[in-house]
Amino acid sequence: MKFVHGSLPLLAVVGAVTAQAQERIYQGFNSGAFFQSNKAKVQSDFENEFNAARSLHFSPGTFSSVRLYTNIQQGTTNTPIEAFQAAINTNTSILLGIWCSGTTTISNELAALTSAIDKFGTRFTDLVVAISVGSEDMYRLSESGIANDAGIGAGPNTIVNFIRQVRTAINGTGLAQKPVGHVDSWSAWSNSSNSAVVDAVDFLGMDLYPYYESDQDNRIENAEGIFDDLYNRTLTAAGDKPVWITETGWPFEGPVSGNATATPENAKTYWDTIACKFLGRSNVWWYNLRDTNPAISEKFAVSKDVSAETTFNLTCAAGSGAPATINTDLSKGVKKSSATQLMRSVEIIGLVSVLSVVVLM
Missing domain, CATH: 1.20.5 (Single alpha-helices involved in coiled-coils or other helix-helix interfaces)
Structure with a gap:
């Protein structure tokens, strides 16, 4: 589906950021359950990621949160993902994820979640920021998702049903008061046919990549304007509900996408214009600390070899409003x-x- 983009005022962006000013703000990265080889990540792999995120050289503030896509350890039926223990060991907050695409039930996801609550208690539940029921499920069913071979998705009625099941499952537990939401592309949120999901959630997680907006003049010089426009469209769809940035980034290596080119210089420019504008003001889970998704060829990793070394300089300019620079000792x-x-x-x-x-x- 083609979208005609118009310029919306930056005031909407500022307003959304200000609305979160009195709440705790989280910043972190996304983490999948397995590597590009499809080998499962284990506890030590997650711990290495979480420790590397905290130690990134010239980091604007501390990246101490992670967004997960599933509660289930890869290769098991409903065993809690080992990222939970890793998060406890490293004091890393978690945006939980429940995988909803290509299935008619989330019973195993809920079994893994309740098992983790029983096993870890408040050591786990106190780290949970919120629960995302699904990830880009509605986008996968959209015309553009199908055209991009995004995989099997789930419709709004299915997502709403799963959200209700999650609320029932966490009732009376340490997660009962945690926000329950959904993560999807800006285009899915802007589609009025998905409004039932907006009504059902406590927050909207937005995935937005100007690099992939190939129907526009999406060269890096226009990336900030494209981002602000599409973010504002999501804010409009959200009404009075908060919008969190759950995925965004610019690859330093990969194919040309429209007029967008993947280079370290462009990845740095995108960081300067988007990350430095939103970090410390809005919840942000950047894409990504390391590259492990076998479905994409682009390279987004901020960290070199899961260490404090970075692909580009993370320093935000003075006056950008981003958190103060830390981790300046390069040794x-x-x-x-x-x-x-x-x-x-x-x-x-x-x-x-x-x-x-x-x-x-």
């Missing part, structure tokens, strides 16, 4: 191999300097 949080390589480089430079002095003498 911390790097992989051993990288540290060794750095030391060798220093040693080589030192040796060259000594030899130069000898020659001059």
Whole structure:
């Protein structure tokens, strides 16, 4: 489906940001249940991610939250995902995810969730930010989702039914007061045929990538304007309900998409214009810390090899309003191999300097 985009006032963006000013603001990354090889992530893999997120060099504030897509450990029927224990060990807050596409039941998702509540108690429930029932399910059923071969989705009636089931399942538990929402593309939220889901949720999670808006002039110079326009459309659809940024980013490597090119420089520019504008003001789960999704060829990873080293400089300009820069000691949080390589480089430079002095003498 083609959408005609008009320019909406930035006041809508400012208003949405201000509305969250009195609440705790979360910032983090998304994390799938498995690697590109389809091998399941285990507790140590999640812990490595969560620790790396906290230690990113020149990070604008601390990335101490994670958005998950499922409650179930990959390769099991309904065992709680090992990310839960990893989050407890690293004090990482969680936007829970319940996978809803391609199924008629979420009973195993709910079984895994209630099992985690029973096993971990408040150590787990206190870390939960909210529960997202589904991820881009309505987009997958849309004309554009089908054209992009996005996979099997779920319609609004199914999502509303699943939301009701989740509310029933958490009633009387430590999650009873947590917001229950849904994550989908901006286009799904802007489609009035999905309004029943808007009515059913406590929050709207919005996935938005100007890089993929190939029906527009989506070169990096226009990315901020495209983002603001489509974000404002989502705000309009949401009414008085909060909109959280659950996925956005710009790849540093990948194919041309319309007029958008994937380079480290463009990824940095997008970070400066979008991340630095919303971090500390709105809940943001950036895409992404590491690349593990086998369904996409683009590379979005902010972290190099799940360490404190970054693909581009994360520093936000003074006056941007982003949280203060932290993790400025570049010797911390790097992989051993990288540290060794750095030391060798220093040693080589030192040796060259000594030899130069000898020659001059």
